[in-house]
Amino acid sequence: MATKANGTRVERVNQLLDRLPRENLRVGAREVPAFRSFGVLGFHLAVLVALLTGVLTGVPALDVAALSTVAGASFFGWALLRKALTGRESLVALEHVWVAYGTVALLRWIADAPILPGLDVLSVGLCPFLALGRIGCVVAGCCHGQPAALGIVYPPSSGLPARLTGIRLFPAPLIEAVALCSIGLAALAMAGRPAGTATVWVLVAYATVRFGTEALRGDARPFLAGVSVPRLMCAAQFAFALGLAEFAAEGGQIRRTAVGAGVLAVAGVAALLLARRRADPLTHPEQLDEVWERIRSLAETAPPEDSRPSTDETSAGVRLAASWGAYGLHVSFSHPSRPVTGLSYGLGLTPLAVTGVATHVLVAATRLSDPRLRTRTHQPATPRAVTPEAAGNGTGRDYFGNRADA
Numbered sequence: 410m411a412t413k414a415n416g417t418r419v420e421r422v423n424q425l426l427d428r429l430p431r432e433n434l435r436v437g438a439r440e441v442p443a444f445r446s447f448g449v450l451g452f453h454l455a456v457l458v459a460l461l462t463g464v465l466t467g468v469p470a471l472d473v474a475a476l477s478t479v480a481g482a483s484f485f486g487w488a489l490l491r492k493a494l495t496g497r498e499s500l501v502a503l504e505h506v507w508v509a510y511g512t513v514a515l516l517r518w519i520a521d522a523p524i525l526p527g528l529d530v531l532s533v534g535l536c537p538f539l540a541l542g543r544i545g546c547v548v549a550g551c552c553h554g555q556p557a558a559l560g561i562v563y564p565p566s567s568g569l570p571a572r573l574t575g576i577r578l579f580p581a582p583l584i585e586a587v588a589l590c591s592i593g594l595a596a597l598a599m600a601g602r603p604a605g606t607a608t609v610w611v612l613v614a615y616a617t618v619r620f621g622t623e624a625l626r627g628d629a630r631p632f633l634a635g636v637s638v639p640r641l642m643c644a645a646q647f648a649f650a651l652g653l654a655e656f657a658a659e660g661g662q663i664r665r666t667a668v669g670a671g672v673l674a675v676a677g678v679a680a681l682l683l684a685r686r687r688a689d690p691l692t693h694p695e696q697l698d699e700v701w702e703r704i705r706s707l708a709e710t711a712p713p714e715d716s717r718p719s720t721d722e723t724s725a726g727v728r729l730a731a732s733w734g735a736y737g738l739h740v741s742f743s744h745p746s747r748p749v750t751g752l753s754y755g756l757g758l759t760p761l762a763v764t765g766v767a768t769h770v771l772v773a774a775t776r777l778s779d780p781r782l783r784t785r786t787h788q789p790a791t792p793r794a795v796t797p798e799a800a801g802n803g804t805g806r807d808y809f810g811n812r813a814d815a
Contacts, residue, residue, distance in 0.1 A: 410414070411475075413736045419558060419559055422559060422560060423560065423561075423562075423577065426559075426560060426561045426580060427561055429547055429548055429561060429686065430547075430548060430549075430563050430564060431443050431548055431559060432538040432548060432549075432566060433759070434568075434598065436447050443545065443549060444545040444546070444548065444551075446545075447541045447544050447548065448542055448545055450541055451537060451540070451541030451542055452538055453536040453807060454536065454537045455477070455534040455538035456473075456474075456534065456638065458534045458537055458597070459473050459477050459530050459531070459533065459534035459537075460473050461597070462529065462530045462533040462597060462607075463530050464602045465597075465600040465601050466526045466528050466530060466600050466601065466604070466723065468527060468529075469528050470523060471562035471672055472520070473530055474805065475516065476513045476516055476517070476530060477519075477534065478529060478809030479512050479513055479516050480509040480513055480534075482530055482534075482718070483508045483509050483511075483512040483513075484505050484508075484509065484510075484732045486508075487504065488500060488505075502539060502542065502619075503619065503639060503642045503643070503646070504537070504642075506615075506675075509535065510531065510533065513528060513531045514528060517665075523604065525604035525605040525608065525657060528605070529596075529600060529604060529605065529606070529607040529608050529643055530597055531608075532607050532608045532610075532611035532612070533593060533596045533597050533600060533606065533607055535593075535611065535612070535686070535789070536589050536590065536592050536593025536596060537589075537590070537593055539586075539589050540585075540586040540589035540590050540593070540616075543582040543583070543585045543586035543589065544583070544586050546582040546642075547561070547580055547583050547586070549567065550563040550567035550568065550569055550627065552581065552582050552626065552628055553573075553579075553581065553582075553626075553628055554578050554579030554580060554581035554582075554625045554626060554627050555578065555579055555581075555625060555627035555701065555754070555755070555758035556573070556576050556577065556578060556579075556580065556627065556755070556756070557577060557579035558638065559577070559579065560577040560578045561577065561578055561580055562575060562576065562577050569692070569701075570698050570699075570701070570799060571701060571705070572697055572701035572756050572757070573627075573757065573774070574777060575672075575775070576755075578772075579627075580610070580635045581626050581627075583624050584622055584625065584730055585619065585622050586616060588614075588618040588622075589615070589618070590750050592610070592614045592615060592618070595610065595614075595782075596610050596611050598665070598759070603657065605654070605657035606651075606655065606657075609650050609651075609657070610727060611652045611655055612646055612647070612650035613647055613651070614650065615646070616643040616644070616646040616647040616650065617643075617647065618791055619639065619643050620644070620647075621641040623637055623640050623643070625808050627755075627801060628694060629648060629693075630694075630799075634685060634689065635684070635685035635688045635690075635696065636681055636684050636685050636702040640684065641681075644677055644681070644694055644766075648673070648677070650656065651669075651670075651673070669813035689743065689748075689751050690725065690746055690747075690754065691725055691749060691751065691752060692754075692755045693725060695773045696723065696725050697755045697756060699724065699725075700723055700727055700729070700742075701756060703723055703729055704723045704729065704731065704740055704756075704772060705777060706740050707719045707720075707721055707723065707729060707731035708731065708772070708777050711731040711733050711738060712733065713732065713733055713740060714733060714734035714735075716732065717742070718730040718731050718739075720733070721786055722770070725744075726744055726745060726746075726747075727743075727744050727749065728742070728743045728744065728745075729741065729742060733761070734771070735772045736771055736773075736775055737772050737773045738771070738777070739769065739772075740769070740770050740771075740772055740773065741767050741768070741769050742767060742769075742770070743766050743768075749768050750763060750768055751769070751772045753768055756770075758770040758772065761770075
């Protein structure tokens with residue numbers, strides 16, 4: 410009974426989440442882009458919060474208005490510069506946050522005004538701005554999470570990869586938005602403390618949250634040495650914030666600072682090495698997109714399940730074999746040197762059988778975009794478990810000659 414009740418609650422939450430995606434919002438008699446609207450709303454709320462923080466920290470309202478203007482302009486300026494350099498429009502929150510801090514610090518320096526109080530005002534104001542930006546991400550479908558039982562099914566108009574069409578995705582940006590609201594409230598309570606306290610808190614807390622939510626993300630992100638670039642940026646931001654805290658502290662001890670920095674440096678290197686070791690290059694979004702395209706291609710030529718399956722191989726060495734059965738397209742994944750268990754989850758598929766060398770899944774015909782393929786199956790009942798033997802292989806090996814019990 411408890412399991413059934415929990416399932417019902419999850420379904421209700423999913424129904425609410427499925428109402429969020431939309432391209433536009435209706436405002437009066439006109440429609441406006443949803444993502445941009447949340448950004449504009451976030452900026453207005455950020456200015457109000459910044460003005461309140463200025464009262465608590467003693468920063469004049471004129472200065473708050475000036476730094477808010479500069480910070481807002483930096484977001485547009487960096488977006489245009491990044492587009493000119495890369496040739497495509499892409500918004501990376503951490504980059505924009507760093508640019509905003511840099512421009513506001515420069516403004517305060519030029520104005521011969523205390524830098525840390527100004528950064529405190531910016532830090533508190535950034536939290537609601539980023540939080541509403543993340544809600545905009547939830548609505549638009551960018552920065553989406555990985556396939557999960559709890560999440561959002563985005564419409565085709567969201568522009569997600571074909572492998573994610575009709576798949577429920579975890580609302581990772583929503584988690585980050587809630588965390589940012591909590592961080593902002595705590596930062597506002599710190600606004601009256603020594604200059605720099607709120608800034609250090611926001612930088613450290615946001616880096617920690619962003620580092621954690623990176624594991625929930627399912628969109629394409631750049632990687633360096635096996636670690637995602639956003640996580641490397643979070644580690645750098647965390648280290649900078651700790652350095653800023655030491656700089657702002659009075660009567661700091663060199664030995665204490667050196668010991669603490671050394672411990673954190675060793676721990677950071679160990680964590681990055683562990684993350685690199687645990688990283689699965691086969692489940693990067695680019696690789697998953699290629700695997701799905703190969704599956705769609707195999708679906709057009711795959712024979713019935715009692716025949717030898719059609720095979721293909723990706724650029725990363727993932728071997729695929731496919732044949733049509735009564736319940737859908739039976740696909741087998743294998744790799745000569747790497748485990749392939751993560752592929753099925755990254756594609757939103759439930760593994761039917763996992764051997765020592767291969768993972769078997771069933772792809773429903775409705776997931777394939779070609780309408781001609783949707784008539785290849787019948788019997789929409791629960792599929793049976795598939796093993797190499799049950800699939801008509803009968804050799805005790807997978808479709809590429811590797812022993813199933815190896």
